[in-house]
Amino acid sequence: MKKNIAVILGDGIGPEVTQQSIKVLDAIAQQYKHEFTYTYALMGADAIDKTGSPLPDETLSTCLASDAILFGAIGHPKYDNDPAAKVRPEQGLLKLRKSLQLFANIRPITTYPALQHLSPLKAKNLEGVDFVIYRELTSGIYFGKKNLSDDKTTASDDCVYTASEIERIAHLAFKHAQKRRKKLTLVDKANVLETSRLWRKVVQEIAPQYSDVTVDYMFVDNASMQIIINPKQFDVILTENMFGDIISDEASVLSGSLGLAPSASVGSGVALFEPIHGSYPQAAGKDIANPIGSILSAAMMLDHFGLNEEARLVTDAVQWMLQHGFVTKDIDPINSYATTAIGDLVKDFIENKL
Amino acid sequence: MKKNIAVILGDGIGPEVTQQSIKVLDAIAQQYKHEFTYTYALMGADAIDKTGSPLPDETLSTCLASDAILFGAIGHPKYDNDPAAKVRPEQGLLKLRKSLQLFANIRPITTYPALQHLSPLKAKNLEGVDFVIYRELTSGIYFGKKNLSDDKTTASDDCVYTASEIERIAHLAFKHAQKRRKKLTLVDKANVLETSRLWRKVVQEIAPQYSDVTVDYMFVDNASMQIIINPKQFDVILTENMFGDIISDEASVLSGSLGLAPSASVGSGVALFEPIHGSYPQAAGKDIANPIGSILSAAMMLDHFGLNEEARLVTDAVQWMLQHGFVTKDIDPINSYATTAIGDLVKDFIENKL
Ligand SMILES: [Mg+2]
Numbered sequence: 001m002k003k004n005i006a007v008i009l010g011d012g013i014g015p016e017v018t019q020q021s022i023k024v025l026d027a028i029a030q031q032y033k034h035e036f037t038y039t040y041a042l043m044g045a046d047a048i049d050k051t052g053s054p055l056p057d058e059t060l061s062t063c064l065a066s067d068a069i070l071f072g073a074i075g076h077p078k079y080d081n082d083p084a085a086k087v088r089p090e091q092g093l094l095k096l097r098k099s100l101q102l103f104a105n106i107r108p109i110t111t112y113p114a115l116q117h118l119s120p121l122k123a124k125n126l127e128g129v130d131f132v133i134y135r136e137l138t139s140g141i142y143f144g145k146k147n148l149s150d151d152k153t154t155a156s157d158d159c160v161y162t163a164s165e166i167e168r169i170a171h172l173a174f175k176h177a178q179k180r181r182k183k184l185t186l187v188d189k190a191n192v193l194e195t196s197r198l199w200r201k202v203v204q205e206i207a208p209q210y211s212d213v214t215v216d217y218m219f220v221d222n223a224s225m226q227i228i229i230n231p232k233q234f235d236v237i238l239t240e241n242m243f244g245d246i247i248s249d250e251a252s253v254l255s256g257s258l259g260l261a262p263s264a265s266v267g268s269g270v271a272l273f274e275p276i277h278g279s280y281p282q283a284a285g286k287d288i289a290n291p292i293g294s295i296l297s298a299a300m301m302l303d304h305f306g307l308n309e310e311a312r313l314v315t316d317a318v319q320w321m322l323q324h325g326f327v328t329k330d331i332d333p334i335n336s337y338a339t340t341a342i343g344d345l346v347k348d349f350i351e352n353k354l
Numbered sequence: 355m356k357k358n359i360a361v362i363l364g365d366g367i368g369p370e371v372t373q374q375s376i377k378v379l380d381a382i383a384q385q386y387k388h389e390f391t392y393t394y395a396l397m398g399a400d401a402i403d404k405t406g407s408p409l410p411d412e413t414l415s416t417c418l419a420s421d422a423i424l425f426g427a428i429g430h431p432k433y434d435n436d437p438a439a440k441v442r443p444e445q446g447l448l449k450l451r452k453s454l455q456l457f458a459n460i461r462p463i464t465t466y467p468a469l470q471h472l473s474p475l476k477a478k479n480l481e482g483v484d485f486v487i488y489r490e491l492t493s494g495i496y497f498g499k500k501n502l503s504d505d506k507t508t509a510s511d512d513c514v515y516t517a518s519e520i521e522r523i524a525h526l527a528f529k530h531a532q533k534r535r536k537k538l539t540l541v542d543k544a545n546v547l548e549t550s551r552l553w554r555k556v557v558q559e560i561a562p563q564y565s566d567v568t569v570d571y572m573f574v575d576n577a578s579m580q581i582i583i584n585p586k587q588f589d590v591i592l593t594e595n596m597f598g599d600i601i602s603d604e605a606s607v608l609s610g611s612l613g614l615a616p617s618a619s620v621g622s623g624v625a626l627f628e629p630i631h632g633s634y635p636q637a638a639g640k641d642i643a644n645p646i647g648s649i650l651s652a653a654m655m656l657d658h659f660g661l662n663e664e665a666r667l668v669t670d671a672v673q674w675m676l677q678h679g680f681v682t683k684d685i686d687p688i689n690s691y692a693t694t695a696i697g698d699l700v701k702d703f704i705e706n707k708l
């Protein structure tokens with residue numbers, strides 16, 4: 001299989017973690033006789049420094065011409081601490097998501113027996129936890145009409161959803177559930193919100209097309225409890241933008257390390273893959289950052305290409321690494337391995353040298 | 355001190371848990387020479403059965419004429435399972451809150467060393483956790499204008515806040531922080547929402563009046579993580595209606611038992627005190643329900659009356675009970691005590707007989 005991958009190294013630790021993913025993708029290509037080519041593009045603080053824009057036109061056209069985008073991280077404190085800054089690194093990512101119509105943010109929540117000691121939850125609450133959250137990313141209250149009255153004493157935010165916005169992400173979530181444990185949970189607040197009632201109606205209408213998938217409905221306040229007390233009940237969670245923002249961040253702490261968590265943002269065209277962690281500028285260039293979040297994002301990209309066996313080999317490699325204590329400093333401050341060493345070991349595992 | 359207390363026993367386990375609180379309040383009255391009189395009123399399924407209305411006019415006038423309301427629980431499955439039911443028990447509580455303008459819902463989050471084994475969190479994450487959440491209860495997206503387009507394909511919910519709605523609850527939260535560890539955290543999404551920016555502005559304007567209180571600001575998605583990974587950082591959390599719904603339910607699972615958690619809903623007039631648990635009809639009449647949520651709600655009522663020493667004696671009694679294993683079946687299925695036995699023991703502790 002031939003694939004053109006746009007690579008955006010981005011800011012902070014973005015470059016060094018993404019380079020490990022490329023090492024891994026190259027090993028996969030070699031092993032399975034695929035051809036992955038990479039086109040590098042600028043975004044974020046790096047792009048502002050070099051071109052003045054957080055998302056240069058060239059980056060957008062590179063991304064549009066690619067089969068997928070592998071992205072590192074965005075953001076630099078020199079822009080955060082300057083309230084007068086007119087261009088901000090994060091604008092690049094927001095504009096890219098919008099231009100590519102990336103309407104679904106996908107976050108797998110996995111826990112690892114070898115890392116149970118890092119989780120805030122007790123081992124018994126973590127056992128068997130493996131679910132994925134589909135968060136709508138382009139609509140809802142974050143994108144609705146905002147208003148502040150002239151006297152500045154009344155503010156409003158409008159939350160709007162259309163049936164077609166719900167349908168397109170619901171189909172993706174149902175399809176994913178079919179490949180997993182065949183359960184979909186819609187998280188909403190249908191007892192109070194009109195938009196939630198529309199979500200429920202659309203999901204109910206689509207459900208018969210996926211008759212092998214069991215659907216249930218859960219209010220968001222209850223979901224925020226269930227994610228802690230009984231997370232293993234979930235398989236695929238589908239939810240609107242703001243609820244997804246809150247519960248996917250909540251769920252991300254279960255594994256014990258944000259450094260491990262990958263994500264995908266998909267739409268009708270090119271999809272983007274990135275670790276959920278930030279640019280962590282304090283660690284940049286020190287060869288200490290955890291590349292697993294990026295490597296697992298690359299595995300999600302392989303799955304997206306339909307290369308499920310290849311993706312599985314990468315996730316198996318990661319499981320093996322964690323089980324055998326090959327981890328970066330954030331996971332084990334005493335016996336730790338460098339970013340590049342972790343990348344090399346994952347590559348060796350794929351090449352059957354371990 | 356003389357106080358008239360309106361008592362709404364309500365549905366399911368409501369009556370039996372509330373009766374324990376009255377036992378406790380009577381012991382406090384005796385010990386400190388107060389005079390508490392109780393006027394019983396109907397609400398919920400109980401009121402529908404007896405009068406046809408979930409909130410009879412007489413109940414409302416009894417409540418308005420009282421100094422505080424002690425409430426049990428609401429709801430019965432015979433109404434839940436009947437979608438055709440025109441009157442529903444819960445409407446009683448919503449109407450009462452609205453009539454009394456109860457704009458602030460207050461939920462203390464306490465963890466008990468003796469119950470650490472019940473919590474989903476590890477002991478080290480629970481140590482020293484003691485905070486209180488102020489949730490705005492009468493405005494925001496739950497009460498905003500809702501719309502469904504004629505073709506039923508577009509739905510919307512409007513979130514509106516006025517500066518005065520924010521001010522009145524912010525003052526309560528600041529005052530409470532002054533009596534505690536003097537830290538207030540506003541939970542919002544000010545990077546995205548206009549209403550959140552208004553919350554931030556109003557809180558910033560009020561803050562100088564409470565110069566001994568440290569104020570910080572946290573995005574709701576981050577708060578949903580921090581409540582799990584580092585809950586002891588919080589003292590008083592202030593937030594809008596929907597965020598408060600989500601994070602107060604999330605935080606309620608930390609202690610390991612919903613049966614222990616009290617709440618207060620306050621406004622400019624009469625305040626209402628109730629355990630956060632539901633009516634739990636399966637347990638009704640069996641003398642097995644946990645009365646501690648109600649007893650601690652009664653303690654919040656004492657605090658509300660300014661009877662801080664009395665409130666403290668009740669919470670000390672509860673601490674002692676938990677430490678010595680005097681708990682209901684939900685906490686310890688093997689060595690458990692009856693609802694009435696727990697009430698009697700708290701009374702005995704107050705009367706210095708233990
Ligand atoms: Mg977030």
Ligand SMILES: [Mg+2]
Nearest residue numbers: 221599600603
């Ligand atoms: Mg709730």
